[in-house]
Amino acid sequence: MxxxxxxxxxxxxxxxxxxxxxxxxxxxxxxxxxxxxxxxxxxxxxxxxxxxxxxxxxxxxxxxxxxxxxxxxxxxxxxxxxxxxxxxxRFISKTFDAFAKLIVDRFYLVLPKDLRPRPQYEISSNSTQTKIYEHAFGYVPDRNAVNDLLKVDLNDINPQSNNYKFWKYMLMGEEKTYLTFEMISRLALYIIQHNKYVRHAWC
Known part of the structure; x- marks a missing residue:
């Protein structure tokens, strides 16, 4: 010293x-x-x-x-x-994706139930997302349509919207939870914004 x-x-x-x-x-x-x-x-x-x-x-x-x-x-x-x-x-070096995943994996229980993933989840492929979209809405989308549904402000998501419906299918499908790194980042941001204890632990 x-x-x-x-x-x-x-x-x-x-x-x-x-x-x-x-x-x-x-x-x-x-x-x-x-x-x-x-x-x-x-x-x-x-x-x-x-x-x-x-x-x-x-x-x-x-x-x-x-x-x-x-x-x-x-x-x-x-x-x-x-x-x-x-x-x-004591020097913790992460990528944005890895840090967001760390937050979600440790603190997912503080999320509201309708935004809470199962503790065991899979990172979804594009083909899995397309299948889930088709199951939710009844037709095969183009790639941009799927991406648009993932990019949503979770503080202002409308329970009647297609965004919410697609997120629910991804989060709480019949057998598994599927997440993308886009979703993980948005869930991590929501946790940090709304939980002062998590925020204090990292800020």
Whole structure:
């Protein structure tokens, strides 16, 4: 553990002024740069700073969310190399889909009954979604029609709508629950929005 004034970036990296500001600030910031500019390294150094100066003490963790799995693994590896495995274990790096799935798998019971999936569910294929749509509405849809029914604000879903009917067939079919990653993301967002205990656990 070291004083904030003593901390220096690892691997002999020299930070330019904007990068230093991004690492040392306690404010929310947006970093924009092109491919290969060092955004991942900047985030790894920021995590190192927070761990090594005690600004993120145990048992608190740091959560990083990426679009792609290789990016999530890359930043996780970089942080572990800089702070060691013990501190690195407190750096949780997930993709958006994986994080949303974690929320739904752990906290699905807080969802309203009509939006609650079974604990054992399958990630549905396009063909499964088409079959469920045909069963619900009596005809074979085009792909856009299925996608449109999945993209719904769960805070404002109309129980009389086709969106609601299709979600119910996906969630509470006769034998299984089928989910898409689109549905999982929307269920996770609903949980975080409506349950302060889950929100407090991750924010």
């Amino acid at each position: 070291m004083n904030k004034d003593q901390w220096k970036p690892s691997n002999g990296i020299v930070l330019e002024s904007n990068a230093k500001q991004a690492i040392f600030t306690n404010d929310n910031i947006l970093v924009q740069a092109g491919p290969g500019a060092g955004k991942t390294e900047l985030l790894a150094q920021k995590a190192s700073y927070l761990f090594q100066t005690g600004l993120c003490p145990a048992p608190f963790n740091i959560l990083a969310i990426s679009f792609k799995r290789d990016a999530a693994e890359n930043i996780k590896d970089r942080v572990s190399k800089r702070v060691g495995k013990e501190e690195g274990s």
